[in-house]
Amino acid sequence: MFYIINKVIKYSPESKELSLAQEEQTSLVLSNQASRLLMELIKNFGSDLTRDYLLKHIWEDFGLTPSNNNLYSAVSEVRKAISSLGITEQVIITIPKVGFKFKCSVDCLPKEINTEKKESKEIKPTSVNHTKLVSFFVAFCIAALVIFYYILVESKGIEIKTSTPSLIDVIDKCNIYSLDSPAVQFKEKVFENIFEKTNLKEECKKNGYNIYYSDIKSIDDYGFIGVCLNTKIKKNTKCFNIRND
Structure with a gap:
């Protein structure tokens, strides 16, 4: 199971990893306490969560000593992580004398299944001649496209410009x-x-x-x-x- 925050950020609880939904190479891993905090905020997004509730479910239930300093440190870590991935508006709202609220959209999606590997096991190997024929055809198409693109660019005098900041x-x-x-x-x-x-x-x-x-x-x-x-x-x-x- 993983979650999409504001249609932009993907969160995987198992790996404690935040990444861009459309570009998973850009990612970062949260600490244990920050990951548990984010999970509680996601499960209760839109609701006011008291400090006592968060201290119990993030520290006490795991045999750890709770403190307001630890809570504020975890909140700061999650805020910075979300901001560094492109969500600049404040999504963790501080409620004075109460606690915090997760103000954003959250979509829950099932774990991805690698269907390509599953399907590849069911495909029977083809003959050697057929495989060579397909490879030759693909190589021919790629070469033709490259030549066509080169001719098109040269004929129109297209110039690729770069910009120096x-x-x-x-x-x-x-x-x-x-x-x-x-x-x-x-x-x-x-x-x-x-x-x-x-x-x-x-x-x-x-x-x-x-x-x-x-x-x-x-x-x-x-x-x-x-x-x-x-x-x-x-x-x-x-x-x-x-x-x-």
Whole structure:
């Protein structure tokens, strides 16, 4: 059994793993206490959960010593994990003097079955000549497609362009880049679209990110904001996009 949070994030309780529903290569593993907390929030999403209830079901029932510090630490871990995978709105709501509420959509789905392996066992081996014929036909089709694509590109003079990000400014721990060429945006407009319409301003005080911004509208009339965690080895990891209306 696994769960889809806000149609974006997949949670597998058995492996304690959160990942993007459409891109499972981007994932992270929760600690035991954070995983148990998320499971309680999912089972009771939309309901107010008191601190006493959470302390009992996450720590006491497992023979562990409960404390408010442990609870707040687990809540913070789950919030950061969900935020790093692209859900920027607050889904774990703090209810003063009461506890917490999981405010989001949750879809429960059965465990995936590898039907391809099951079907492959039922397929009888074909003759060697037939297999060679199929392989030759596939290779011929691939070669024909490559040649056709090359001729089409050359005949139309299609040129693939690349864009080199231009550094606009450094805000706290974040580097702000423009993807437009030339970079003609006013800084005020860029900062308004990045910081006033997202929660990245607070994130930049805690974590280092490379933020890539483009003011060129797509066919859906959306701008582009790409956010990548900046590691010590100067390599972007854990990237996600934010739609800018």
